[in-house]
Amino acid sequence: MRPLAVGYRAVGMALLLWCSAYSQTTSKELPFFSSHAVYIYLGSAASSPDGKNVVSLRVLDDDAENFPSLVKVKTPHGQITSKIAFGLNAQVLWNADSTGFAVTGSSEGANGQYHTSVFSLRNGQLVQTPLTRTVESAFGHPMKCGWPEAPNVAAVKWLDRRRLLVTAQIINHSNCDCFGTFKGYAVDVLDRSIFRVYDQLQVKERFHSDLGPWLQDANDDWVRNPKSCYVAANHPELHHSR
Numbered sequence: 001m002r003p004l005a006v007g008y009r010a011v012g013m014a015l016l017l018w019c020s021a022y023s024q025t026t027s028k029e030l031p032f033f034s035s036h037a038v039y040i041y042l043g044s045a046a047s048s049p050d051g052k053n054v055v056s057l058r059v060l061d062d063d064a065e066n067f068p069s070l071v072k073v074k075t076p077h078g079q080i081t082s083k084i085a086f087g088l089n090a091q092v093l094w095n096a097d098s099t100g101f102a103v104t105g106s107s108e109g110a111n112g113q114y115h116t117s118v119f120s121l122r123n124g125q126l127v128q129t130p131l132t133r134t135v136e137s138a139f140g141h142p143m144k145c146g147w148p149e150a151p152n153v154a155a156v157k158w159l160d161r162r163r164l165l166v167t168a169q170i171i172n173h174s175n176c177d178c179f180g181t182f183k184g185y186a187v188d189v190l191d192r193s194i195f196r197v198y199d200q201l202q203v204k205e206r207f208h209s210d211l212g213p214w215l216q217d218a219n220d221d222w223v224r225n226p227k228s229c230y231v232a233a234n235h236p237e238l239h240h241s242r
Helices: 006-026 132-139 200-210 220-224 236-240
Strands: 054-059 069-075 078-084 088-094 100-106 114-122 125-130 152-158 163-169 182-188 193-198
Touching: 054 088, 069 114, 078 114, 078 125, 088 152, 100 152, 114 132, 125 132, 132 152, 132 163, 132 182, 132 193, 152 200, 163 200, 182 200, 193 200, 200 220
Parallel strands: 114 152
Antiparallel strands: 054 069, 069 078, 088 100, 100 114, 114 125, 152 163, 163 182, 182 193
């Protein structure tokens, strides 16, 4: 995220703390990106569909900027762990046969940037497959921004045991044009390949009940008419041409 100007640092930090507190107190009722996700930040846990495995999270350093955390899985044979650097507001999405799960969490603040990795249970080990860069690269920078900013990458729905619907959403603040809009990507987790891309309208039509409020509430009119959501600061030429 762009550093705060010195004159606005106190106000910005107060706003960030308020947003973080709001997010933490409401996210148990409102999974941000997926209606199937389970919030595990602040001591909650997510059981696998077969009830044999339980995922929880332990923040490793409360003062670190990127929220490094330990992902812990309690299995019938003991506990296995892996580390992530995006533990804030972490949410878990198990696949149907309980062989793996996706974790989506933020490395910066309540608004993002959110990242996603998939964890597979293999031979008593927890194997992590990061998906953030794959989806970021496919999404690119479709809109003009005040400063370079990557999207929020979030797991939404398992399509089968190895394929996952992931979204890339422009972070919802007025840095980029059409902020809050998104695309969907069907990803083969085993080789991190994208085999299908959906625009926002297609995702909402096909997967509406699977979406959390941050995706359901994305503005569809802005997708139909991108010029209607230009941020004035990003287009001074339009102002001067009037």
